[in-house]
Amino acid sequence: MANKKATYPKEFLEHVKSITNKRAKIVIDHILQHGFITTEDLETTYGYSHPPRAARDVRETGIPLETFKAKSESGKSIAAYKFGDVTKLQVNRIAGRVTFPKDFKRKLYELGKGRCYICNGAFEERYLQVDHRVPYEVGGDTADARNI
Numbered sequence: 001m002a003n004k005k006a007t008y009p010k011e012f013l014e015h016v017k018s019i020t021n022k023r024a025k026i027v028i029d030h031i032l033q034h035g036f037i038t039t040e041d042l043e044t045t046y047g048y049s050h051p052p053r054a055a056r057d058v059r060e061t062g063i064p065l066e067t068f069k070a071k072s073e074s075g076k077s078i079a080a081y082k083f084g085d086v087t088k089l090q091v092n093r094i095a096g097r098v099t100f101p102k103d104f105k106r107k108l109y110e111l112g113k114g115r116c117y118i119c120n121g122a123f124e125e126r127y128l129q130v131d132h133r134v135p136y137e138v139g140g141d142t143a144d145a146r147n148i
Contacts, residue, residue: 006035012086016063023048024057027081036082040072055081062090100130 008016016032019025026046030037042051058065064084072078109125116123 006083008083008086011091012089015061015089015091019061019063021057021061023054024061024063027054027058028063031081031083036068036070036080038070038072038080039078051079064088105130 016028019028027037027042030041039051042048042054046054048054055065055067058081064086065081066084067079067081069077070080106125108130109128112128114122114125114128116128
């Protein structure tokens with residue numbers, strides 16, 4: 001791939017500068033400098049054992065990323081990431097995940113009688129998460145689940 005410097009809108013660049021998450025910042029800075037970043041870059045250059053997590057950190061800040069196929073140094077097909085349509089920037093997501101107050105979590109736990117809203121299993125409070133993403137990715141995100 002050619003190392004072509006792209007130009008970005010002012011709002012996009014201001015948003016990018018405001019990102020403080022270390023993994024997201026590394027991905028963003030690498031893409032700004034090189035045009036894209038590969039899973040190999042994330043593993044060998046930056047030491048991340050789970051490159052998709054680093055890409056997700058960027059997406060959680062509201063920055064659109066595209067995933068595409070690239071070749072590793074050994075010729076193996078690997079994933080790479082570049083900025084997507086920057087007009088779809090979500091500036092309201094600067095902090096990534098939302099942090100919920102402990103009182104709010106406790107009230108939800110009590111209201112749910114210690115049961116998971118997805119599987120209805122009974123759990124200790126420390127095992128339940130308000131914003132856990134895996135159940136939604138695995139089981140789907142229904143209108144009912146979003147309104148809980």
